Amino acid sequence: MTGVVDFELDEPTLYTFGGAEAVALIQPGQILRTTTEDCFSGAVLTVDDLPSKVCQRFNPVTGPFHVAGAEPGDTLALHFTAITPARDWGMSATFPHFGALTSTHTTPTLQPPLPERVWKYDIDRQVGMLRYAARRSDFTVDLPLDPMLGTVGVAPSGGEVRTSIVPDTHGGNLDTPELRPGTTLYLGVNVPGALFALGDGHARQGQGEVCGVAVECAMRVTVAVDLIKDVPTPWPRIETDHQLISIGAARPLEDAFRISQHDLVTWVADLTGLDLLDTYQLVSQAGRAAPGNVCDPNYTMHAAIDTAILRHATAYGGAHRRLRGVASSLW
Structure with a gap:
């Protein structure tokens, strides 16, 4: 099934994953077009608006969206076709x-x-x-626009409700710059309907989100949605045209690093049929690692490997390539 579902965000109301009713029904194969507010809920408009004074809550997400047929043990695939600033300014x-x-x-x-x-x-x-633009001098510099979403996730398992600021196995506040247009995010489904939500747009963010705040910006988002039945995904994963990326979230940072590396090694072993230690050796020499954020209640790390090294092994039955085709039908 194909088609487009439009959902316009009136005002931020959701600040959790889990514990909320779905705002719309999405069929696998459909495309969602929606909007997201910035992490300040749109309240910070000038450099004189201190967030502690003008913000009541932080990090709103749009959703949740119910995906028809999604059940625990499935994998939700979200291919981001477009993430575009909805305003001509961003705040940090x-x-x-x-x-x-x-x-x-x-x-x-x-x-x-x-x-x-x-x-x-x-x-x-x-x-x-x-x-x-520096606040204490006249220094300015232009930086490339690199839009991404900092927060995407599904409802956690066991009826748990998690604040949108915390990343974990369900996704959440991953703050991974690789979550940009052209990528596919894979999330394990924990509850019927998956109940995914998204937000926290960044006009750009450095690796690690060192000061804790990116260039926060409201976004217009287009995402192709699909469901991979009976295939679990233990931690959030990203696929690009050239890379496979595993994301780990924990404190201390060492544990987030280990989670991401463990997930990538076991994922690559499953895709290639290589012995586990052979895979460990390959990832050790050919992989790359980078922080997502080192400021949230859980830190995030990602582990990446080029698919060319894996002789273009196909992940999730070619979902990324298929969803790119679905998304291109819009243009």
């Missing part, structure tokens, strides 16, 4: 006890907390650039 900030280079309740220090400060980025969608 520092917070007193948030980010990789400040004290937190789990990493206390005797230094005073960082000040809360806001930066505004002008976005030129036609040229594909955004402008960084």
